[in-house]
Amino acid sequence: MHPFARLLEIAERSRRNASALPQQVEVVTYWRGVGFMLAGQNFVADMTEVSEILQPPRLTKVPGVRSWVLGVANVRGRLVPVMDLAGLLGLPSKANWRSRRVLVVEQDDHLTGLLVDAVLGMQQFAVDRAVRVESLDPAFARYVEHGFERDGRDWPVFQLRELIRAPEFLQIAV
Template sequence: MNQASNPVEILRELEALCRRNAHPLPSQVEIKEDWVGIGFRLGEHRLVAPLGEVVEILTYPGLSKVPGARDWVRGIANVRGNLLPIMDLGGYLHGRNTVSGRRSRVLVINHKGVFSGLIVDEVLGLKHFLPEEATDELPTEDPALRPYLESSFRSGDELWGVFSMHRLAETPQFLQAAV
């Protein structure tokens, strides 16, 4: 640095020196947010529920029957001291109850006061989808499923329908569990 007497000149020389020796800023990397959901199977349909709409996944619990309830209401389970109504999602949608097996699971939802467990054939784990995998194409023409499908994702050859647990919990027919 030269011996400048003017303070403004000293600052300019210092700034120039810093700019010559400064490292460049790191390049900006675009981060893509994955869409994450719980994959599950209902019959032959592969569906995915938004992660925030499922509060817990349970193995098939012991149940107490509920007299006067619809066929798709399997019963009430005691889950850590809380009573949880258990509904058969396949039974509700298609009128035929799911045959419970060792892969059957219960997806627990809690939305606007509706705290319920939904029996599904199998839980397929967390599913991650990139934004470019979203599609307007729905995976089925099934009229019972269509009202609950929000969108879908295509991953390879598979089409995963996004099943809205919140929409299900707000459906008047679902809330009418008594015969």
């Protein structure tokens, strides 16, 4: 057999036995957050805004503060003020004490605990599924600019750092 014919035969055999090229997969970018429930509504907060999730700690009451300031807790040697987020927004809580959790938000060097009705774990949304949240209680509207849609359900993004910077949040004295 001629050497060139032999090379053609090897090339043909290689094409027949070659594996298919991998399919081109569409790259999807995801946004991740911590899901939580507040006053019967599901929300999600940016993962970068929540430094820790705690069971409600033992609290020491602080005199002369608003009713939504639950007290301060010692969390690994650091004092953390704990606020009832539903109470701050003037909404009733719809959960029992066992399901409630504290989202710890770190702003600069200060920690703040926000009591929510329940934590729904890490949530992941395709970035292209961002939606404008229309039907939302006015108490939340100031802290929600957009959300994500998944499985026919909207998940508003609650901006915890905006809440902590808000003047009404900073005015805790009665």
